[in-house]
Amino acid sequence: MFWSNYFIPTLKDTASEDAQVISNSLMLKSGMIRKNASGIYTWLPLGLRVLNKVENIVREEMNNAGAHEVLMPMVQPKDLWNESKRWDKFGPELLRFKDRHDRDFCLGPTHEEVITDLIKNNVKSYKELPLNIYQIQTKFRDEIRPRYGVMRSREFLMKDSYSFHLSEESLEETYQIMRNAYSKIFERIGLDFKIVKADSGAIGGDKSEEFHVLAENGEDTLAVSDKSDYAVNAELLLENGQDSKSLVGQESPDGNGLLEITKGIEVGHIFQLGKLYSENMNATVLDDSGKAKNMHMGCYGIGISRIVAAAIEQNFDDKGIIWPKSISPFDLNIITIGADKDKNIEASSRKLYKELTQKGFEVVLDDRDDGFGKKIKDSELIGVPVSIVFGKNFTDHKKVEIIFRNGEKVASALNEVEEII
RNA sequence: CGGGGUAUAGCGCAGUCUGGUAGCGCACUCGCUUUGGGAGCGAGUGGUCGUAGGUUCAAAUCCUACUACCCCGACCA
Numbered sequence: 001m002f003w004s005n006y007f008i009p010t011l012k013d014t015a016s017e018d019a020q021v022i023s024n025s026l027m028l029k030s031g032m033i034r035k036n037a038s039g040i041y042t043w044l045p046l047g048l049r050v051l052n053k054v055e056n057i058v059r060e061e062m063n064n065a066g067a068h069e070v071l072m073p074m075v076q077p078k079d080l081w082n083e084s085k086r087w088d089k090f091g092p093e094l095l096r097f098k099d100r101h102d103r104d105f106c107l108g109p110t111h112e113e114v115i116t117d118l119i120k121n122n123v124k125s126y127k128e129l130p131l132n133i134y135q136i137q138t139k140f141r142d143e144i145r146p147r148y149g150v151m152r153s154r155e156f157l158m159k160d161s162y163s164f165h166l167s168e169e170s171l172e173e174t175y176q177i178m179r180n181a182y183s184k185i186f187e188r189i190g191l192d193f194k195i196v197k198a199d200s201g202a203i204g205g206d207k208s209e210e211f212h213v214l215a216e217n218g219e220d221t222l223a224v225s226d227k228s229d230y231a232v233n234a235e236l237l238l239e240n241g242q243d244s245k246s247l248v249g250q251e252s253p254d255g256n257g258l259l260e261i262t263k264g265i266e267v268g269h270i271f272q273l274g275k276l277y278s279e280n281m282n283a284t285v286l287d288d289s290g291k292a293k294n295m296h297m298g299c300y301g302i303g304i305s306r307i308v309a310a311a312i313e314q315n316f317d318d319k320g321i322i323w324p325k326s327i328s329p330f331d332l333n334i335i336t337i338g339a340d341k342d343k344n345i346e347a348s349s350r351k352l353y354k355e356l357t358q359k360g361f362e363v364v365l366d367d368r369d370d371g372f373g374k375k376i377k378d379s380e381l382i383g384v385p386v387s388i389v390f391g392k393n394f395t396d397h398k399k400v401e402i403i404f405r406n407g408e409k410v411a412s413a414l415n416e417v418e419e420i421i
Numbered sequence: 422c423g424g425g426g427u428a429u430a431g432c433g434c435a436g437u438c439u440g441g442u443a444g445c446g447c448a449c450u451c452g453c454u455u456u457g458g459g460a461g462c463g464a465g466u467g468g469u470c471g472u473a474g475g476u477u478c479a480a481a482u483c484c485u486a487c488u489a490c491c492c493c494g495a496c497c498a
Contacts, residue, residue: 012447013433020492038490040495093497110498144422147451152497160498196496208498219497269498301498338456372457391457401457 001330003366007031007045010378013209021217023312024149026321029183030382032308039154040412046382047308049329051157054307055136057188057326058159065181067132067161072114074138078104080113083281095142107140112277112299119295120283126166129285129295130174134161136304141176150305151265151313152219157304164295166287168274171296175207175272178300182211182268189307190324191314193262194399198221207272212264215313219307222264223247227257234261265310266303273297321383322405332356332421333384335375337391339367345390352400352414359418380405386421 009031018028018035027033032047043051059069078096081087087094087106095107108114115133123131124381139158143179146154161178165171172197179195186193193211198210210233212222221234230252234244237253250259275294277283284292308327315322323329339345346367353365366375372391379387389401393411402410402420412420 009431011432015433015491017426035490091496141497145492145494147492158498168435210498266498271498299498303498306455313457370456371460374456376457377459389457393457 002258003363003364004368006364008378008382009044010381018149021148021151021313023217023309023318026312026316026381027149027309030321032382033150035149039143039152041150041153041155044364046329050308050323051305051328053327053329054189054304055149055157055159058185058302058304059136059158061181061185061188062134062159062161065132065177066186067134067163067178070133070135071120071137072108072111072135074108074140075105076108076111076114078106079384080117081106084113084277085280086113091402093141093143095140103143108137108317109139109141109268110301111135111137111160112162113281116277116281116283117161117296119144119164120281121276123164123285124296126287128292130163130165130170130176132161132163132174134159134300148217149309150220151309153305156306159302159304161300163298163300164278164283164297165297166285166293168296171272171274175270175298178270179209181269182302186211186267186301187212189311189326191307191311193267194222194224194231194262196224196233196264197236198233199236209270210266211268211270213267213307213310213314214262214264215310216263217313218263218265222262222263223259223388224262225254225257226260228252228254230254230256230403265306265313267307268300268302270300271298273299295410315383319377320381323383323385325385328383328385329362330384331361331386332363333366333379333387334373335361335366335379335387335389335391337372337375337389338395339390340369342395348394348414349390352417356418361421376403379403388417388421 012031014025014028018024027047030046030334031044033041033043034041078087094109097105099105136159138155140155143152143154146152150156157327163171163174165174194212194214196210196212198208212220220411222231223234223237224231234247237247244261247259247333248261252259274296277297278294287293311324311327312321315324334349336345336349349365353363376387383405385405387403389403393399393401399411399413401415402412408418
């Protein structure tokens with residue numbers, strides 16, 4: 001990718017009102033996103049690269065966990081939501097509208113209805129279970145107050161999966177598989193996270209746990225034990241109006257250690273739904289004695305777009321974003337300085353670009369007609385882990401300078417570059 | 422929905438109190454000089470001041486209504 005032909009509209013400033021939370025400010029400044037309406041964003045090329053990387057890691061781990069990808073409709077008919085009794089229950093967060101025939105529809109905030117309908121019409125025998133189906137798709141929730149950029153937006157990208165089982169034991173087994181897959185996803189991305197017990201909320205069901213990325217700007221307050229791995233969403237321990245600070249120093253409910261308070265961003269949530277939906281929607285299979293049984297269900301969500309913001313909240317400095325390597329939009333940024341003075345610079349930088357690209361690195365070549373200051377500032381802002389500079393030192397001594405995002409600099413001959421990075 | 426704000430050039434802002442030729446910085450275009458920490462000089466482009474009404478000789482500025490957006494709260498896989 002040549003920067004001069006690419007579309008990375010970086011900004012020096014954002015409106016003070018948009019700068020309330022660091023990830024939003026940096027995503028706007030680095031040219032990753034632009035706002036279209038409250039809680040609704042366009043993903044620009046740079047942002048989309050990151051979003052796609054997160055998406056692909058999630059997809060790989062879902063496939064490894066034995067889940068199968070589908071794509072369900074975003075537009076859903078009222079009938080289905082009547083079956084689950086949620087058309088009336090869901091409230092104004094469900095964006096409803098009518099088609100030209102005056103029929104009621106909504107934009108899917110989640111897909112329990114669609115998937116349950118699909119499975120009950122196409123799976124008849126216990127022999128076809130367990131089944132774990134997922135999709136990666138845009139969700140719409142008409143939040144009362146969208147905020148913090150893509151962290152709490154109305155339209156967002158989510159991976160949601162749903163599992164179907166004959167028995168509770170089978171559900172428990174898949175639940176654990178998904179729990180492990182989720183842990184692996186956040187480990188692979190390189191985020192500091194915690195699994196906490198949670199309220200299952202409007203979705204309903206028996207058991208649920210949330211995955212939180214730990215960050216000061218998190219919307220949720222977590223209570224964690226200082227001795228054991230006990231962790232819980234603090235709201236579960238609080239009486240009405242009680243301050244979460246009052247939990248600090250209390251004995252952990254698991255009897256092991258004292259509670260501490262930390263802030264988290266909820267990026268994943270896994271549920272054991274039990275038979276809630278299968279009973280409401282009459283989703284059954286025949287068991288080995290030929291009797292119709294309501295299926296046990298689990299559902300598992302990950303906020304793909306929210307992970308991007310959460311990763312920034314956990315990895316930034318005063319210069320900009322510091323991407324974990326796993327989701328950086330580029331591995332390397334090759335910067336040329338004064339290329340029209342020294343024709344060698346253009347030729348050599350393009351040659352290196354080509355070589356590294358062929359070796360599998362994702363490289364951007366900053367060939368813009370600008371000085372060092374602007375280019376390195378942009379490189380730091382967009383958070384690329386490594387910059388390689390062709391400048392004076394190359395003209396004089398045939399050496400490039402390798403600058404890591406942490407500020408370390410190394411002069412290097414061209415044939416040593418690959419080793420150093 | 423309650424409370425608090427904001428809306429003027431692509432972006433960031435001043436001007437509004439006290440009505441009188443639409444401003445600044447950045448960006449952008451052209452030229453020349455530059456090119457290792459957001460370059461310099463010169464010349465330019467770009468706005469019916471959120472929308473609709475009203476007051477006035479005259480409205481970005483005063484009045485009324487509306488809309489959008491942001492923050493706090495309630496809410497929230």
